[in-house]
Amino acid sequence: MKNISNQNNQTKSSFHRAHKKKAPGLVFQLWGMMMGLVALTAVFMWLVQVFLFEHTYAEAALSTSLKQMQPIMNDLTDRDLAEDDKLLPFLSRLIDGTIFLADDAGELNEIFSYGHLLFDVEQEPEYHVWEFIRDTDEFANVRNRLSYQKVLNGDHGTISIHIGVPITYAGEDAYLLIENTIRTDTVFNYNRHQLILLTILLTIAAAVLAAVCSRYFTKPIFAIKHTVDQLAANDFSTRADVKRHDELGELAESVGLLGQALARVDVLRKEVIANVSHELRSPLSVISGYAELVRDIHWKDEDARNEDLDLIIEESNRMSEMVNDILDYSQLQSGYIRLHPEFFDLAGLAESETSHCAAAAETYGIRIHFESDPESVFITADPLKLSQVLRNLLYNAINHTPEGELITVALKQTGKTVRLSVKNPGTPISKEDQEIIWERYQRSQHQSGRRMGTGIGLSIVSTILDAHGMKYGVSSDDTETVFWFDVTVSAPPEPSLQADKT
Template sequence: MVNKLKKWTNSKSLKSKLWIYFVLFTAIIMTILWLLQIVFLNTYYKSMKTKEIKKIGSALVSEYGKDNFEDIIYSTSFKRGIIIQILNERGELVLPSIGFGEPGPPRVNPMDTSIFIKKLLESEDGEILYTVDNTKLRAPTVIYGAILSAENGEKLYLYINGLLDPIDSTTSVLKNQLIIVTIMSSILAVGLSFIIASKVSKPITQITDAASALAKGDYDVTFEGGDYTEINQLAETLNYATNELSKTEELRRDFIANVSHDLKTPLTLIKSYAEMIRDISGNIPEKRNSHVKVIIDESDRLTELVNDILNLSKLQSGIDQIECNTFDLGKTTESILKKFKILTERYGYTFNFNCDDNTLVIGDEKKIEQTIYNLVSNSVYYTGEDKFVTINIKNLGEYVQFEVEDTGKGIPKEEINLVWDRYYKSGKTHKRAAMGTGLGLSIVKGILMAHNVNFGIDSTVGEGSKFWFQLRTK
C-alpha cells in the first residue's frame, strides 16, 4: 500500500503524469467551453446577426426590380423578424405599400431616417451597416442600407432594421448547464484517468521489475506484454534479448572452461616432462630428446591457442583492420595446400583441387590465407574414413567462390548456424582437439564478416559438408 502511494505521489512516475495530463486536458476543454458559451457568446451572437442582416440586404439588392419584389420583402421580413423598407430621397416609405386591412409598417423616426440617408450617401460603395441603441426597446439594433435606382431616375434606399435580442436569459441557462457538465466531466476525468494510467503503467512496471531481475543475472525471467501493441513489441524484443544474453552467457562460461582445459593440458604435460628430464632422462639422450619433443609440441600448441584467442578478440573488437588488395585466389590456395602435403605422405589424405581460370579477387590476402587454412583443417578433421577432401574454386563472374568439401557425417540442419560458435565441435563434453584449437571456424566467420561477403555451409547428414565463401572480382 505504501509503495503504491509513493508511485502515485511521485510527480515523475508514469501513473502520475498520465493522471495529471488527463485532468489538465479536461480542465482546458472545460475552460474553452466556458469562454465560448459564456464570455464570447454575446460577441459571437452580435457578429453572426450582423452578418445575417448584411447577407439578407445583399440578396434583396440583387432581387430588386422583379415583379414580386414586394412579396419577397414581406416574406423575408416575416421569416427573419426584421423591418425591411424602401425609402425615397425624402425619407418617405415607398415599399411595402399598405393594403386594405393590413397593419401599417412601424414608424421610423425622421431624425434617424435623415441620419441613415446621410450616411448612405457618404458611403463609397453605396452600402452601409452599423449598430445603434434603440431607446424605446432598450436594446441595440443593426441598420443596413443600400442605394437602389428607380425607373424614373430617382434614388431609392433599402432600409433594414434588425433587433439584437438580449441573450442574458440564454446565457444564464447555459451557465447552469455548464456547471453540471463541468462537475460531471471532472469526476469522470479523474476516475477515467486513474483507470487508464493504471492500465498503461502496469505492464511497464512489470517490464521494469523483470529488467531489474535480468540485470542481476536471472536469465529465466519473462517479460510480459499488455493490451498495447507497442508494449507487446517491447516485451517480445526484451524476451529475445534475454534469450540471446542467456546463450552468450552460456557460451562465455563454456569458452572459459574449454580454454582453461586446453591451457591446463599442455602446461601439465610441459611440467611433467620437464620433471622427467630432470629426474630420469637427463643423462639418457634418446629419452631426453623424446621428452623435449613433447615439451616443444605442447609449447607450439599453447602458442597456437593463444594466437587464435588474440586473433578472435581482435576481429570481434574491430581492432584488426581489413587491408584489401588484388590477388589470385587459386594460386594462394595452391600454396596453402602444400602445407598439408605431409598429411598425404604420412596419413594417406587425398586433396582434390579444382580451379577455374582467372581467379583474381579483392580482399585481405593474409586473412583469406588464414580462412582457407582453417577451413581445410576443419575438413581434414571431419572427413570420412576415405580421408578425401575436395577444394573447388569457381569463377562466377562478379564473384569467385571457394569451396571445401569433406565426406564426414554431416551436420543436422538445426545445428548448422551453431557451427561457427567457439568450441562447437566439442559440445558440452569438451575433449582435447586432435588438431587445431577449436576456434578456427569462429575466426573464419569474423574474417568473412569483416570482408562483408557471402559465406555459408551446405551439409547433408551421412554424406558430408561443404563450406564456401565468395570474394568480389572488382
C-alpha cells in the same frame, strides 16, 4: 565469489529502487498530459461560449426583433391608428415590449405594455423609460416628423431597441415610440451553468479515464523494464508477462528473444571456458611432464632429450596458436585489427595451408586433397587473415571427419567469382545448428573426441569474411558437409602503385 554475489545483490536492489522511484512519475506524467488536454478543451469551450456564442446569440436576437418590427413600422404610417382601439395593445403584445403614444406637443398620452393599457403611468416603471426617451436627441427628430431607430446595450445583460415613428392618431399628428428590451442574461446564465456542470463532469470522467489509461500503458512498460533489469542481473530465464498485440507486445517479445539469445550466449561462454581450460591444460600437462622427464631421466640421453624437447615445443606452439585465436577474435570484434589487402595467388595460399594441416590430419588417418580450377587465382585481400580463415575451416573439418576419410579443398572459378570450399564426410549439421554455427563460442560435437582449435574458429572465419565483404555459408546433407566462401578475381595493380608499396 562472495564479492560477486554482493555486487549482484546490490545491482538488483538498485534496479528495484529505480523502478519504485520512476513508476509513479511516469504514471503521473501520462495522467498530467491527458488532464492538460482536458483543461485546454475546457478553456476552448469557455472561450467559444463567452466570445463567440454569447455575442452571436445577442446579434441573432437583435436581428430577429428588428425583422419582426419592420412590417409593423411600414403599416403604422399608412393608416389612422385611432380607427382600431385594439391595434396598439395588440402591437405591444406582438413585439413583446412597450409602446408610448405622444401628441403633437410631445406630451405622453398613453402607454401600452405587453398588451395592456397602463392607467397610473407615472407610478409605472415604464414611465422612467419614457422620461429617458423624451430627453434624447432622437426624440427631437421625431417631432420633426422623422423616424429614428436606436440600439442600446443596457446593464445586467439587456439590449434595448428604441424606435420612433410619426403617425396619425384621430386625425392629428402624433408620435409612436416603441421600446423593446431583449434579455440575454437569462440565456447566458443558463448556458454557463450547463457549461460549468459539463466541465466538472468532463474533468471527473477524464481524470478517471486518464488514470486507467496511464496504468494500462505503463504496466507493460514496467513489466518490460523489470525483465530488462533481471537480464542485467544475469537472470536470463525471466520473461515479460505482456500479452498484447501492439508495439508494446512486440517490444516484450523482442526482450524475450534477447533473453533467449543471452541465455544461449551464456551457455556457450561457459562451454568455451571449459573447452579452452581443457585445451590449455592438456598441453601444459604434456609440457610439465616431459620437462620433468628431461630433468630427471633423459638429460644425459641426447636423442631421448631432443625427442622430449620437440614434444614440448610442439605443445607450446599448439597452446600459443589457441591463445592467438582467442586474442585475434577479441581484437577483431573490438575493431583493433585492420585489414592489409595485397594482390596474391589464392590457389597458392590454399595449397600451402592444406599441406600445413595435412600433417595434423594424418595423425587420425585423415587425408586432405587439394584441387584448383584454374591453377592460379589472383585476388586482392589480406593473405594472413584468409590463411587464418582456411586453417580454421580445415581444423573444423578434421574435428568432424571420421578416421580414414578424405577432406577435399576445392577452388572453382565462375566468371569473376571464385568459390573456395572445404568438403568433409561425417554427421550432418541440422538446419537449426546451421543458423547459429557462426556464432561465437559455438562448437558442435566432434568426432572421436578430437578438439583442434578453441571452439571459436567459425566465429573468427565469419568475422574476417564479413570484414572483407565476402559471401560465405554452409550446406550439409547425409553424406557430406561443405563450408564455402566466395571471392572476386582482381586485376593486377598498376605498376606505379606497386612501386609505391615497394
